[in-house]
Amino acid sequence: MQNGSIIEVKNLTKTFGKFTAVDNISFNVKEGEIFGLLGPNGAGKSTTLRMLSTLAKPTSGTAIIGGYDIVKNDTEVRKLIGIVSEKMIMYNRLTAKENLWFFGSLFNIPKDVLRKRIDELLELVQLTKFKNAQVGTFSTGMRQRMNVVRALLNTPKVLYLDEPTLGLDPQSSVEIREFVKKLNRENGTTVIVTTHMMVDADLMCDRIAIVDHGKIEALDTSVNLKKQFSGANATVIKLELSNLTPEIIATIQELHCSDSVTQEDSTHLKILVHGEEAFDSIIDAIRSKGGKITSMENLQPTLEDVFLHITGHQVRDSADQKMPMAEHRGPFARQQSRIR
Ligand SMILES: Nc1ncnc2c1ncn2[C@@H]1O[C@H](COP(=O)(O)OP(=O)(O)OP(=O)(O)O)[C@@H](O)[C@H]1O
Ligand SMILES: [Mg+2]
Structure with missing residues (x-):
């Protein structure tokens, strides 16, 4: 041993x-x-x-x-x-x-x-x-x-x-x-x-x-996975918008820097982002659709955030998932599989 x-x-x-x-x-x-x-x-x-x-x-x-x-x-x-x-x-x-x-x-x-x-x-x-x-x-x-x-x-x-x-x-x-x-x-x-x-x-x-x-x-360990997530320039933000619309959500989902977007209630969004330009890109995208941000908060990542960042949001076990991956993504690499 x-x-x-x-x-x-x-x-x-x-x-x-x-x-x-x-x-x-x-x-x-x-x-x-x-x-x-x-x-x-x-x-x-x-x-x-x-x-x-x-x-x-x-x-x-x-x-x-x-x-x-x-x-x-x-x-x-x-x-x-x-x-x-x-x-x-x-x-x-x-x-x-x-x-x-x-x-x-x-x-x-x-x-x-x-x-x-x-x-x-x-x-x-x-x-x-x-x-x-x-x-x-x-x-x-x-x-x-x-x-x-x-x-x-x-x-x-x-x-x-x-x-x-x-x-x-x-x-x-x-x-x-x-x-x-x-x-x-x-x-x-x-x-x-x-x-x-x-x-x-x-x-x-x-x-x-x-x-x-x-x-x-x-x-x-769970603690270290969360630390590595933050260290990889990834973070979790919670936004409050006075006029949250499906169009705004869709626009954020399309951004390269957003790994996942979850609507928590009629005014709050939780977004997993990565990259140095992430904040600017998200604020620009929201403004371009007439959105008004009333508050913004940085959250501690949960294990689920780390998990989604690594494995993406795409539902598994569909036929195309059985195809071999084109490339191996290293830990905390950018996800290819977002909701489109
Ligand atoms: N006997 C088998 N013949 C062909 N494919 C198989 C066989 N057993 C497993 N697989 C395939 O291998 C993959 C991994 O299956 P496995 O059951 O190990 O997944 P899992 O991580 O346990 O998933 P789940 O969370 O759904 O239990 C799946 O795509 C499954 O369809
Ligand atoms: Mg299983």
Whole structure:
């Protein structure tokens, strides 16, 4: 293991025919870290996790998990990991306990140890009183807690969570986040979590890799990503206009210096801009359409601002998005993909 890294990803690539879903990515995850893969739909997050869990074979490159190669030592790797994936199967007609017993039996765990572990884990996620209820009757939040418990049956050193809070209400999302943090803190479990929820990435992760089109576009702590954003001559401004019109918004969107424009209410706009001339260009554009600016404020960038600056505003998974990118944009490079 290198510098306390429990996961070393080396030039990992996955292609499906001519389409490259994961494009030569390399990164390390330290032991005991919560590491986030943050990216839009189709960025390659799940495919990366599938390779790191030995469920999919890399086209090229590899990763070393706890000293074992995901390609050459897949059996050893599987003993170290637990995965909560997007589509987990639970048997609706079996009770919580029966499901866990079934999945736990797939590991080589002595029966008495497994029995105790199931009880402890159900207690940990507050499902003890539902242990004899059929899983089919559970809410989405309860099912997700079951999925997490299931991934923990073999006490993995590394836990992968693929979109763990997708479809959950705020209460259940907080619960899952807090549980993962507790597990990480108390057991030292290393976690890789994929998400496109900014709040998850911001509140859970020690470091975040922003991925898009199969590449890592930026990798750092949330605080540093925000600092780099400001350092890259990008900023967030909030404008108040007494006569805000759709035409004014469209004009700002057309400007080269504006990365995204969000209308907050009938008079306020939030604009992500970059470049030294940005303020002048925006003020000129607004005046040219007869707009009257009544106040202007510089805001601290949020992780979402950083994310949109890096990945752009274009909705993913349309057919043209499957075409290879013409060029690789470096971190914090100017976006080509704005709403037109
Ligand atoms: N088995 C497959 N065959 C062909 N294409 C695939 C396959 N699996 C994934 N892809 C494509 O690879 C790309 C990356 O998919 P992946 O599921 O890894 O994205 P993701 O970042 O997890 O997205 P989401 O946020 O929607 O879950 C997508 O364009 C997807 O359509
Ligand atoms: Mg996915």
